[in-house]
Amino acid sequence: xxxxLIRGLLGSFFITVFSFFLTAAGIVxxxxxxxxxxxxxxxxxxxxxxLAYGLSFIQIYV
Numbered sequence: 001x002x003x004x005l006i007r008g009l010l011g012s013f014f015i016t017v018f019s020f021f022l023t024a025a026g027i028v029x030x031x032x033x034x035x036x037x038x039x040x041x042x043x044x045x046x047x048x049x050x051l052a053y054g055l056s057f058i059q060i061y062v
Contacts, residue, residue, distance in 0.1 A: 004042050011041020011049050018053070029056045 012033045022029055031037065031052045040048035 007045055008038045008042030011045075012038055014049055015041070015052065018049075029053055029060065031056045
C-alpha cells in the first residue's frame with residue numbers, strides 16, 4: 001500500500017516537472033494530474049507515465 005502511494009505521488013511530481021520543461025521548450029502536451037494519471041502511475045509506474053504522455057501526443061498530433 002505504501003509503495004502504491006509513493007509511486008502515485010512520484011508520478012504526479014514527474015508529470016508536473018515534465019509539463020513545466022516541455023512547455024518551456026515549446027512542446028505542448030497537456031497532461032494534468034488527476035485521479036486517472038495518479039492511478040496509472042501508481043499501478044504501472046514509469047510505463048503509466050509514458051502512457052499518459054503517449055495518449056496526449058496521439059490525441060494532439062495524430
